Amino acid sequence: GELMRLLLNHSSADVVTATSRKLDGTPVASVHPHLRGLTDLVFRNIEADDIDADFVFLAVPHTAAMKIAGTLAERGIKTVDLSADYRLAKDVYEKTYGVHHEAYFEAPYGLVELHRDEVRGASFVANPGCFPTGATLAAAPLAHLAHTIIYDSKTGVTGAGNSPSATTHYPNVGDNFSAYKWTTHRHLAEMKQEAARLGSTARCYFTPHLLPVNRGILTTAHILLREPM
Known part of the structure; x- marks a missing residue:
């Protein structure tokens, strides 16, 4: 919904289709009320x-993109x-997500502040994750000098998506502050x-925390430097 808002207000973009299996036939604006008056599109x-x-x-x-990506790439549609399906090397992805990657190919990692040349002109780009974007940019200037990097992130509830769960249920989140998925x-x-791409051999640690706010991420990168030579 937020992506569509940005595109619908962009002078060089024309949003022609919004796809969904579950919402087939449903007006986009009825699912995303903030788009009312901006689009008459119906999910197809x-x-x-x-x-x-x-x-x-x-x-x-993740795992759904790999079933579609190959077809789009073969058709030459910029994507x-x-x-997460194309952000990591195949072996790292399979270990991290616990699934076999059935349609792997290499794609540039779309953190344009660091990989602008690879992204420019690419027909398929892997958009970076939310936490890694802020964390990596925070650490980038000193990463090559670090022996340990500790990422401490606070995130709003919308990052979990719109599927209800006990974790994101308001009575459990309101006036609360909790860490999750430690390490x-x-x-x-x-x-x-x-x-590693920044030339760092540092050990990296990461703990996310859930804040009782709607959106946004604040990351503090604690960077422990190597002793001077």
């Missing part, structure tokens, strides 16, 4: 072979994948990957 359940567009954003869960969050793999 169509296959990747039938998409008629110059550019596609894949806003699907940004918002899922095991999947985004740590991206943080380690990007630190």
